[in-house]
Amino acid sequence: MDQLDEALDALAAERIEGLFGPALLERLGPLLAMQNRLAAEVARTVRQCELAGAAEHDGKASMASWLRGHARLSAAAANQLVRNGRALDQLPAVAAAATRGEVTPEAVAAIAPVTAPEHLAAADAQGVDVAGVDAALAEVAAGRPHAELRQVVGHYLARLDPDGPEPDPTEQRSFTAARHSDGSLSGRFHLDAVGGEKLLTAVESILQASRPAGDTRTRAQQSADALVQLCDNQLAAGSLPILRTQKPHVVVRVDLDDLVDPATGPGTAQTGFSALISAARARWLACDGGVSRIVLGPDGQVLDYGRRQRVSPPQLRRAVDHRDRGCVFTGCDAPAHWCDVHHLVHWIDGGETTLENSALLCERHHSKVHHGFRVERRADGRWRTWRPDGSEILLLPRLPDETARARAG
Structure with missing residues (x-):
């Protein structure tokens, strides 16, 4: 361990800034192999700790919990490391390739399901040569792309039970979501192969249909x-x-004073699923939504409620679609059916719901326009877009007069 520590110190002390690409790649290759070797040794040690019940020494019930608490690994990383250790313990050919640095820990994780008790039992019942499978997987993991390894493992597991009942896809699907304090949403899902493909x-299809030039996302x-x-x-x-x-x-509740106030107003509106959003975002949603008026008394009782009004009636929507054909933000090619009808002068500020005061904007650019960008329709029917700093967004090639005009703002 002391020698390894000294070697790592020596590597960290080397100056690599300014080296040319080929020299950096020559340095990187051995480092990746050593990383694989070190990961294999960590997994092997974790497995021996598990067999020896070492976690109990520190009052932990399992090596997974020890890794979470002492090594500060996430639950997913800790569990995977334990599974990798078990897999290498039962697949000596894969373990040897990993020790040589030829197999990554991700590859070991892809192979690990092969060693699940139910799969080993099925292999034993069918007389499968697990040692041969071990050797074959080691060869694929060391020499083929990761995606191909996953396919090979999946094919092997499927062949273990070729006549078994087809699993119900709904039993393999899950979706969970968590709302955070700022209203954002995160979650995780698991889909069967067909559901995932859909x-x-x-x-x-949507991603490939909207790839504007200069997209930095x-x-x-x-x-x-x-x-x-x-x-x-x-x-x-x-x-x-x-x-x-x-x-x-989508439901948004916001006080009229906050809706009219041009300030951003963070945390002043609430969605139907209890997320808090800014007044600016509420105005953006109201730009092409329906508005319902509810008057509350001092104690919160409903005194009056008005009929729901659509800000952009269907006939106006058809006219705007026909005129604009898609998002009018310079450089965007989003089709009309992806767009909202934006009020150039917001209806809250007295803007009329008319064709002249309307523009089609996709979600991304609708948000931009409500956060400092500006679009305007010229007398010749062409749309122009300005950044928050007053400069105009122009398409290539730029003509000399257009460049001068953009600089002048």
Whole structure:
């Protein structure tokens, strides 16, 4: 351990800033192999700790709990490390390849289900040569892409029970979500192969259909935006099941004073699922939504409630769709059915719900316009977009007069 510690200190002391790419890659290759070797040794030690009941020495019931508390690993990482240790203990060929640095810990995690008790029992009942499977998996893990390894493992596990009943896909699906203090939402889901394929196909279709030039979003951000757009499309279609006598729709409760006030007003509005959002975001949602008036007395009792009014009636929506054809924000090619009808002068500020005061904006750019950006329609029918600093967004190639105009603001 002392020698390893000294070697790591020596590596950390090396100056690598300014090295050329080939030299850096030559340094990186051995480091990755050593990382794999070290991960294998950690997993092997965790397994021996588990067999020896070492966690009890520190008052812990399991090595997973010890790793969470003493090594500060997440529950998922701790559990996976324990499973990797068990897998390497039962698959000597994979363990040897990992010790040589040829197999990553992610590959070991992909192989680990092979050593589950039920799968080993099925292999024994069918006379499967587990040692041969071990050798084959070690070869694939060391020489083939990770995705191919996962396919090989899945194929093997499926062949263990070729005549078994087809699992009910609904029993394999789960979706949980947690609301945070700022109103944001995070969660996790697990889908069967077919359900996952449907989700990926739907999200990918929206993602690939909207890839504007200069988009700096990460793949994860693009996928999240596509998922929200998928929900927008479905809610707008009006084909979802009726929810308590009403079609599903996003509900936001906000005081009239906050809705009219141009300030951002963080945490002043509340959604139907109890998330707190800013007044600015509430105004954005109200731009192309329905508005219901409810008058409350000093003790909170309802004194009066008005009829629901759609801010953008269907006939106006059709006219705006026909004129704009899609998002009018410069450089965006989102189609009309992904867009909201934005009031150029907000109806709260006296703007009329007319064709001249309307513009189609996709969700992303609708939010931008409510946070400092501005769109305007010229007399010739062309739309122009300005940044919060007053400079105009122009498409390439830029003509000299356009560049001068943008600099002048």
